[in-house]
Structures are given as C-alpha cells and as structure tokens.
Amino acid sequence: MTASSSLSLLARAGLDPAAALRLTAHALDGADDGELFLEYCQSEALVFDNGRLKTASYDTSQGFGLRAVKGEAAGYAHASDISEAALARAADAVRAVASGHRGTLALAPERTNVRLYGDDNPLGAPAFEVKTALLAEIDAYARSREPRLKQVSASLAGSWQVVEIVRPDGEIVRDVRPLVRLSVNVVAEHGGRMETGSYGLGGREGFARIIAPETWQAAVDEAIRQALVNLEAVPAPAGELDVVLGAGWPGIMLHESVGHGLEGDFNRKKSSAFAGLLGQQVAARGVTVVDDGTIPGRRGSLTVDDEGTPAHRTVLIEDGILVGYMQDRQNARLMGMTPTGNGRRESHAHVPLPRMTNTVMMGGDRSPEEIIASVRNGIYAVAFGGGQVDITSGKYVFNCTEAYRIENGKVGAPLKGAMLIGNGPSDLHRVTMIGNDLELDPGIGTCGKAGQGVPVGVGQPTLRMDKITVGGTAG
Known part of the structure; x- marks a missing residue:
C-alpha cells in the first residue's frame, strides 16, 4: 500500500489528532522541550551481481518516537504501533524525566515555506x-567495455520517508523525503593481479536522472577507469610529504576529521578538540567551512x-576563524545558542542528535593545475575509502x-596502499593553497554516529596541505 503524500500520518493511523496532542502535552508537562515524531517509510534495494539478481528487498515501516527533554536529560519511548494506547504508554514512560522542578517549554521551531525536493515516491x-x-544492461555494458573485468556488481536503492513532528503547543511540521542511489563496483584482473573500482551517485529525487543512459554509462566508465588505474599502481611511499587533495568526494576527510568535532554535543561536553x-x-x-542543508x-x-x-546554511569556520557549531535544540539551549537545523535521527526508533x-x-x-605544479615531492589523493577518527584528539587515518605520485610538479604513477595520517584540527593549519574548483560529491555519503546512520553530502575544492604523514609500503 502506498501512503498518500497528502494524508496526515495521524489520520492514516486512525489516531485522533486531539488525542495525540493531549498525550504529547501530558508527556511534556514540566519539560523544557520535546516532541512526538511520527514516521512512515518505504524502501527498496536491488543488487545485481555477476550476471544475476542477487537481492531484491522491499520494506515498509512506520512508528513514533516520543521525547521529553529536561536540562541535560531526555526521556524517549518509541513503538511501531501508532495507536492511542501505545502513545499513552509512551507518555507515561517519558514523563519521569520532567519530574521535580518545572521547566519552561521552549518555543516551537520557526516555520518555513521552502521546499528543497519534491514529494513524489521514487519507488x-x-x-x-x-x-x-x-541492472542487467549495466552488467553487460561493463563487460563489453573491458574484457579484463572479472566481477561486476550494480545496485539501485530508493526510499520514501514521510515525517510529522507534533509539539504540545499544537504546532505540526511535516516533511516528505525521497532518496535514491545507483552504485557500480567492478573487479579487474591482469597478470594475476586483481584491483577494484567503484562509483555511485544519487540524491533527493526520483530515478529519472540516474537511470538515463548517459548517466549510468558514465558511472560504469568511471568505476572501470579506477580499477584499471589501480592495476598499474605501484607501492606508495611512506614519510612526511606534501599532499594535494582532489575536489569533491575527498571532502569526506574534512567531514570525518573536522566536521564531527564541530557538532554541538561534543563541544558542550568539552570532548571535542574544538571545544x-x-x-x-x-x-x-x-579556509572557510560551512554545513549547508539547504542545497536543493x-x-x-x-x-x-x-x-x-x-535547514540552515551554517558557517562553521570563516577565513580560518571558528565561528559556529552545528546544533540541535537541546544542545543549542544548553549552550545559549540557536538551533541550526542539525537535529537528525535515523528513524522513529532513535533520538535526535546534532549531525x-x-x-x-x-x-x-x-x-x-597551479596547485599540482607547486608540489615538488608529494602525492595527489583523488578518492578515499574507509578511515578512523578520534573526535577528542582529532587524530585520523x-x-x-585512488592516488598518484607528484614529482617536480607533475602527476606520475598511481599508488597502491597510500594512507593519510594526521590530526584534523592541526592539519587545518597546513592548508597552503585552495582551488577554485569547488565540487560536491555525487551523492553517496552515509554518516554514522552513536549507532545511527543518516545520509550526508561533502564537498571541497582541490587543496594543498604541507607536510602530511603518508603511510605506505615503499621506502
């Protein structure tokens, strides 16, 4: 069954809005803040692997989360059953957090008429x-383009999430969120050596753009190119080198090594290197860094x-100066700051966090070209895979x-096994050249925090960073 985008989730569940409001007000009596979060979500994932459909999954979920916030504490209860009885039990469970000294309920979020995406269901x-x-055509196309391919995997994923946020003062905010993604992964073999390549793209839209032949063929070509480059890669050098980061997806390093440290909760608790x-x-x-949730x-x-x-466009670092943090409502209030539209949760079963x-x-x-030409001895890092970051110290790996040697201002041989090792807050001072080619990633990021995953984007121009520790396998 497909939920109508115009049908209230309360109405769809057969729950009387007046009863929902009464129980929400009861749960938040004496609290500083809180809300009833309702969710309906449909998702689909298809995986085509080595000539056959390996996985085809479809899921529908719904539920609510009820939260009462008092000072630094929060009471939270959730259920997949959207009913008056379940909501009443949740209200009784979370009221305990507001016992004792009575708080003053925070004002509701401001209203907005801005729409950053449509509400059509991409599924x-x-x-x-x-x-x-x-997906079968993608597999055939990839194999026809490159005979050295030994494995081809392609996937399409989409979801349609409807949320409603109900506050005890009667304010109701609603959002309908589409999300799609195409991923292509290949393995090429030559002379007994096997290397991988991958590419993906997506966004808050329908499937029309990403399944157009010119789009998916370009994605396949890029995955193959990366695999063939890696077949020619030589062991990466180790030591302290100048590093050029490519535009776009390499911004994931900024996201992990710096971005998390600028989230409000870590700074309120003084566990961030930026506190x-x-x-x-x-x-x-x-160096200017922004978190911008308003890009259509x-x-x-x-x-x-x-x-x-x-959503806001929040300036975090401006010309090298720290000017802001990303905030949800609770941490903003406790820090005497303004919420920035960064209160996010994976689903109704999770509490919101600054993300x-x-x-x-x-x-x-x-x-x-000027940036690369300036480097006498270094590496050019074009794409990143996994990494590890310590929020408190800022240390990262x-x-x-995909990376290349730079010698005397020229891009040389591709490298295998290159790792960048350093400290995010310290290495922000090592940025010496900033490119004019700002680029956003193609729409593939998922961020994890406290066991929750949410979709994110990253971006940056080409950057030069001096004297970064590079871990490799060559002397």
Missing part, C-alpha cells in the same frame, strides 16, 4: 521489471530537520582508493 517508477533489466575555541583561529587563513536535491539536504527546525548535512570547504582562487 513507484520505473517498474520493478525495468529496474532489473537496467572552547569560538572566535579563535583554528585553520589557515582562507542533495543527499544531505533537509527542508526541516527531525525536530522540525528548518552534519552537507559539509563543504569553500573554494579559493588557485587553479588545480584515511585509506586512499
């Missing part, structure tokens, strides 16, 4: 048969966050999935 078109035929540094220089001059159609964008606050949306380093005035 409705094209039909299942068309999607599976497309207490507002107004101070935390990066080289010219992007994977990390939100018309409103999961507390009902409209990134689309985190971007803004562009500068140098051309990518990132694996490069």
